[in-house]
Amino acid sequence: MDIVDPRVETYIASLHARYDEPVLLEMEAEARALGFPIVGRNVGVTLSMLAASVGAKRVFELGSGFGYSAYWFARATGADGEIHLTDGDAANERKAADYLGRAGVWPRVRYHVGDALTSFAEVPGDFDVVYDDIDKQGYPDAWRAASLRVRVGGLYICDNTLWSGRVPPDGEAPDDVTGAIREHNAMVAGDERFVTTLLPIRDGVLVAVRIA
Ligand SMILES: C[S@@+](CC[C@H](N)C(=O)[O-])C[C@H]1O[C@@H](n2cnc3c(N)ncnc32)[C@H](O)[C@@H]1O
DSSP states (O other): OOSSOHHHHHHHHHHTGGGOOHHHHHHHHHHHHHTOOOOHHHHHHHHHHHHHHTTOOEEEEEOOTTSHHHHHHHHHHOTTOEEEEEESOHHHHHHHHHHHHHTTOGGGEEEEESOHHHHHHHSOSOEEEEEEOSOGGGHHHHHHHHTTTEEEEEEEEESOSSGGGTSSOOSSOOOHHHHHHHHHHHHHHTOTTEEEEEEOSTTOEEEEEEOO
């Protein structure tokens, strides 16, 4: 199920045409060719806007693939940013180094190959933004870890929180993945340290700002 009418998605994407640059277009083409689940242009610009709106300099991504979402965070943080990327697949690090190198932002990237939450535990300090895009059954644990390390005024952002429309209850027992996303969304929304909403863009982007 499309959350957003494809005509509307296409229209919004057309407003973001000024970001076209060869390396970004190449990343988008690779995702299309391989069926690799990047966030896409509309969510990418949203990530950049959200990060810029809190003056983000230090970002931690849980689940980075070949660096597409990180490209958008890197645009927002500027040259003195520090973006931590994580992925279980070393081939994705090599691709990210190539793409983000050619985009001129690789010096602000630290790429950790291995389990995302293990890497997160190994990097000290708080973050302006923690972005969660790992395997969906890991979302509840990711939230438990991330919520403690987003600075006050910072953001926790999580992709695929509507899961093609399967997350809103429909009277059926959920499968494990849907159940994990549902549990995650309820935990974040119920946490009084954060003000949270779920933006119904692409596959649902949950955004929580830490207030206490
Ligand atoms: C949806 S893709 C990430 C896409 C990326 N955020 C983007 O939009 O460009 C998820 C990636 O996270 C990795 N991944 C999933 N669960 C992980 C985990 N627990 N630890 C490390 N990497 C994980 C997968 O290998 C995959 O490359």
